Each structure stands twice: as structure tokens, then as C-alpha cells.
Amino acid sequence: MSSMMLVNIDAGTTDDEIRDFLVRYGLPAFDDITRVEGDGSRPAVTLHFNEVDAGTLRGLVPRINHIFWKQRKVDAMVLAERFE
Secondary structure (H helix, E strand, C coil): CEEEEEECCCCCCCHHHHHHHHHHCCCCCCCEEEEECCCCCCCEEEEEECCCCHHHHHHHHHHCCCEEECCEEEEEEEECCCCC
């Protein structure tokens, strides 16, 4: 399992729009999504992928990192795995 964070997305963007955006640029569809609370200036989501390892996801992130989408520059990053 791996996770990716998308930062600075439009606050009104739906889960389906995010899924379509990823697939359009050749990334897999996520299995789960979590909206990240903040001050609202740079809305973010954490996307969880059950069947994709972090290395593969890191190779795909440059396809969408710093791309303009819905009049905002989106930042994408793979999150480090946490072992508890």
C-alpha cells in the first residue's frame, strides 16, 4: 500500500474529478481518499493505493506534479510509509 498527497487542489473538486484527473495522466485510480483539514488556502487530499507500491507511484508522480489544473498549480508527493 502507498499514499500520495495532492496539494493546492480546488476546494470544490469532487472525488470523481480527482480520480479522472489521475487516470487521464496515466496514474492508477485510488482506493481511498482523505480530505486534509487546513486553513483553506491550499486544500489537499491524501490518496491511498492498495495495490501500488511507493516506488512505482514515485515514478508516476512527475506526470502531475506542478501541473495547472482547474486554475491552480497542483503539487503531488508520495508519502513515506509509517510502521507502527
